[in-house]
Amino acid sequence: QSALTQPPSASGSPGQSVTISCTGTSNDVxxxxxxxxxxxxxxxxxxxxxxxxxxxxxxxxxxxxxxSRSGNTASLTVSGLQAEDEAxxxxxxYRGNDIVVFGGGTKLTVL
Amino acid sequence: EVQLLESGxxxxxxxxSLRLSCAASGFTFRNYGMTWVRQAxxxxxxxxxxxxxxxxxxxxxxxxxxxxTISRDISTxxxxxxxxxxxxxxxxxxxxxxxxxxxAIDYWGQGILVTVAS
Numbered sequence: 001q002s003a004l005t006q007p008p009s010a011s012g013s014p015g016q017s018v019t020i021s022c023t024g025t026s027n028d029v030x031x032x033x034x035x036x037x038x039x040x041x042x043x044x045x046x047x048x049x050x051x052x053x054x055x056x057x058x059x060x061x062x063x064x065x066x067x068s069r070s071g072n073t074a075s076l077t078v079s080g081l082q083a084e085d086e087a088x089x090x091x092x093x094y095r096g097n098d099i100v101v102f103g104g105g106t107k108l109t110v111l
Numbered sequence: 112e113v114q115l116l117e118s119g120x121x122x123x124x125x126x127x128s129l130r131l132s133c134a135a136s137g138f139t140f141r142n143y144g145m146t147w148v149r150q151a152x153x154x155x156x157x158x159x160x161x162x163x164x165x166x167x168x169x170x171x172x173x174x175x176x177x178x179x180t181i182s183r184d185i186s187t188x189x190x191x192x193x194x195x196x197x198x199x200x201x202x203x204x205x206x207x208x209x210x211x212x213x214x215a216i217d218y219w220g221q222g223i224l225v226t227v228a229s
Contacts, residue, residue, distance in 0.1 A: 037215040046206060046222055047156065052215035090156050094214040098161065098170035100146070105155040
C-alpha cells in the first residue's frame with residue numbers, strides 16, 4: 001500500500017503561515033467519507049492528533065491549525081507560526097477495504 | 112484520562128517472535144477500534160494492523176499479513192500484537208493507539224522499541 005504524498009520539508013518565519021499538502025487518490029483523501037487526519041510529532045515523542053475528518057480540531061489544539069481538502073489533496077495550514085510548531089507532520093486517511101495509510105511526513109522548520 | 116501502556120519489546124533475532132501488549136484504561140475498551148502503528152528509526156509512520164471495537168474484525172498492512180496477529184482481551188482491556196517470522200525491516204518503535212471518529216487516532220501510547228538483529 002503506497003503512502004500518501006507529502007513534501008519532505010516546509011519552512012516559515014515566526015508569525016508567518018505555512019501550508020503542507022497531502023496528495024492521495026479518490027479512494028482515500030478524495031473519498032466521500034472524509035477521513036483525513038493530521039498529526040504533529042516532536043522528536044522522541046508520540047504523535048498527537050491535531051486535525052480529524054479533514055478540518056475538525058480536537059479540544060485543546062490551537063486554532064492556528066486548520067485543515068482543508070480539494071479533490072484528492074488535503075492541506076494543513078499553520079498560521080502565526082511559533083517556535084514550538086517546529087515538528088514533523090503526518091497526514092493519514094482511510095483507504096477503504098479496512099486499510100489506513102499515512103503520508104511520508106513533512107519536517108516543518110521555523111526559521 | 113485515557114492511557115495506553117505498551118510492553119514486551121526488545122531485541123530478537125531474524126525469524127524470531129515477540130508479543131507486544133498494550134494496557135488500556137480510561138475508556139470503554141470494547142467500544143473502540145484499536146490499532147498498531149510503527150516507525151522505523153529516522154522514518155515516517157506506518158500503519159500495521161487494526162481491530163474493530165464492535166465486531167473484533169482484524170485487518171493488516173500487506174507486508175505483515177500472515178506474520179503478525181492483532182488481538183485483544185476485553186476482560187483486561189489489553190491489546191496485543193504477536194510478531195512472528197521477524198525481519199530486519201520490522202525494526203521500529205511500535206505504537207499502540209485508539210481510534211476516534213473516522214479512523215482518526217485520538218490517543219497514542221508512548222511506543223515500544225522492537226529491534227530485529229543477529
